Amino acid sequence: MSVDGAGTVAIGDLKVNRLGFGAMxxxxxxxWGPPADPDEAKRVLRRVxxxxxxxxxxxxxxxxxxxxELIGETLHPYPDDLVVGTKGGLLRPGPRVWNPDGRxxxxxxxxxxxxxxxxxxxxDLYQFHRPDPQVPYEESIGALKELQDEGxxxxxxxxxxxxxxxxxxxxxxxIRSVQNRFxxxxxxxxxxxxxxxxxxxxxxxxAPVSGGSLAGAxxxxxxxxxxxxxxxxxxxxxxxxxxxxxMLPIPGTSKVAHLEENAKAASLELTEDDRKKIEAAI
Numbered sequence: 001m002s003v004d005g006a007g008t009v010a011i012g013d014l015k016v017n018r019l020g021f022g023a024m025x026x027x028x029x030x031x032w033g034p035p036a037d038p039d040e041a042k043r044v045l046r047r048v049x050x051x052x053x054x055x056x057x058x059x060x061x062x063x064x065x066x067x068x069e070l071i072g073e074t075l076h077p078y079p080d081d082l083v084v085g086t087k088g089g090l091l092r093p094g095p096r097v098w099n100p101d102g103r104x105x106x107x108x109x110x111x112x113x114x115x116x117x118x119x120x121x122x123x124d125l126y127q128f129h130r131p132d133p134q135v136p137y138e139e140s141i142g143a144l145k146e147l148q149d150e151g152x153x154x155x156x157x158x159x160x161x162x163x164x165x166x167x168x169x170x171x172x173x174x175i176r177s178v179q180n181r182f183x184x185x186x187x188x189x190x191x192x193x194x195x196x197x198x199x200x201x202x203x204x205x206x207a208p209v210s211g212g213s214l215a216g217a218x219x220x221x222x223x224x225x226x227x228x229x230x231x232x233x234x235x236x237x238x239x240x241x242x243x244x245x246x247m248l249p250i251p252g253t254s255k256v257a258h259l260e261e262n263a264k265a266a267s268l269e270l271t272e273d274d275r276k277k278i279e280a281a282i
Contacts, residue, residue, distance in 0.1 A: 002052040006241055006266035009248050011125055011202050012155040012176040014083050018241060019266045020055035021048045022252030027066045030095035034066055035254060045074045047256050051263045057250045059087035059129060060110050068117035076119045085125030086114045102132030104143035111147055127157035127179055137168055145173040163191050179204040184236050197246050208249040209236045220281035224274045237265035239278055
């Protein structure tokens with residue numbers, strides 16, 4: 001089993017397979033504290049590599065710190081082709097609390113912490129997690145550009161942005177990825193995806209299977225899934241891969257069996273009729 005069938009996408013000068021892994025779920029309930037089963041979390045991370053997944057997405061706010069620490073402890077020294085992208089710009093004072101902090105001084109502190117936890121001298125892809133309404137957006141992006149100029153960031157990405165914010169960021173720095181919520185049932189970022197496709201920017205959809213609900217398109221997904229001997233979630237991921245050549249889904253899980261199930265979506269070929277059936281149900 002491998003995700004090679006998904007093809008590849010460029011993140012700047014880096015090329016990764018187009019089905020990645022989101023490491024948010026290798027933490028505790030509410031994305032807070034350590035995982036209930038640390039050994040299983042480590043098995044998941046090791047299996048990610050075995051499946052040919054060579055892009056891992058994480059953030060300092062996952063845990064907080066827990067996800068990055070587990071990745072560093074379990075996978076370092078990293079395979080040559082593995083790209084670990086992380087994010088900064090959110091504070092976690094408690095479970096289910098996500099407070100934006102886009103101050104340049106905080107982003108520098110967060111970046112330094114990520115370097116230590118991931119055990120690297122440079123982050124391959126560092127993403128600004130969310131715009132902070134209290135801080136001018138250009139100041140936050142400018143801070144990442146300074147850190148890139150210092151050699152601590154290889155490529156810059158942004159997350160949870162509008163097309164206007166994407167263009168503003170691109171006027172300050174070379175933006176190599178955008179991470180917005182996107183799935184069959186939530187295509188509110190379609191214009192951002194279109195902009196990324198036109199510019200050759202990797203698009204990382206978070207919540208790619210709508211948190212597992214897929215309520216609105218559920219019956220169509222089940223019908224297509226039955227025809228392919230697949231699960232609705234696998235079909236939802238395959239649909240994303242067909243949606244755009246710059247799409248890089250990053251489904252996450254805390255279980256090896258679920259990880260392997262997601263990986264099978266990379267080799268699932270949907271027909272035009274399949275896609276029409278799914279899209280008609282949205």
